[in-house]
Amino acid sequence: MANHPQFEALIRRDEILRRTAEIGSEVRASFGDHGEPLILCVALGGRVFCRHLLEHLERGLEVREVRCSSYGVRTESSGEVKIRGLEGLDLRGRDILVVEDIVDTGYTLSKLSARLEDLGAARVRTATLLSKPSRRVVEIDIEYIGFEVENHFVVGFGMDVAERFRDLPYVGVYDERLDPAVAGGTQRSAPA
Ligand code: IMP
Ligand code: MG
DSSP, rough: OOOOOOOEEEHHHHHHHHHHHHHHHHHHHOBTTTEEEEEEETTTTTTHHHHHHHTSSSSEEEEEEEEEOOOOSSSSSOOEEESSTTTTTTTTTTTEEEEEEEESHHHEEEHHHHHHHHHHOSEEEEEEEEEGGOSSSSSSSSSSEEOOOOOOOBBTTTOOOOTTTOOOSSSOOOOOOTTTTTTTTTTTOOOO
16 A cells, blocks of 8 residues: 655745635636636646645536646656647637746747637636746746745655646645655664
8 A cells, every 4th residue: 555755835825725725715706707617627737736725616607627748758748738627629810828837948838828719719827736837948837826935856746747646635845765665764663
């Protein structure tokens, strides 16, 4: 059975939830003048933030998911982004709120926004839990940012490293020395 290492908490759960509620009320107040909004969650990482954000929005909104994958070396993104989940949707005239876990280089978000606009969206905005401004390669506008973080690789609250640690209830700094799956992880032999 996997055992969660105690990664250093960068952002505590209560801080995340408080900030999410603030963003929720701003988003909620901004809906209406562009017709029925579409919440577009960038899965898998954006799911946890999206679920909490939805608790602060009106009920019955249309919610969909897209998957975006970029081909890069390890944790490094690349300009090539593959988007799945928009097939067959009529997005003409729609007011779309993209919900992301983290904006790093900005490639994913800029490609996704451009695609949505190509498909006729009337308004595309983004809410992201985290942003790493020092890593930005593509300049993009982000309307709602939970927290700006330094150049750490973070996990938890939906974010992963190799599909693990999405279930941490806070945002932590990934440290492979504490990762039991990495040879030499100090928790490997630690008592439970
Ligand atoms: P970008 O295209 O470089 O902006 O990266 C976007 C995606 O890379 C995010 O949506 C995340 O899924 C992933 N990512 C970037 N930085 C981190 C991190 O520190 N932890 C986990 N995932 C990350
Ligand atoms: Mg993501």
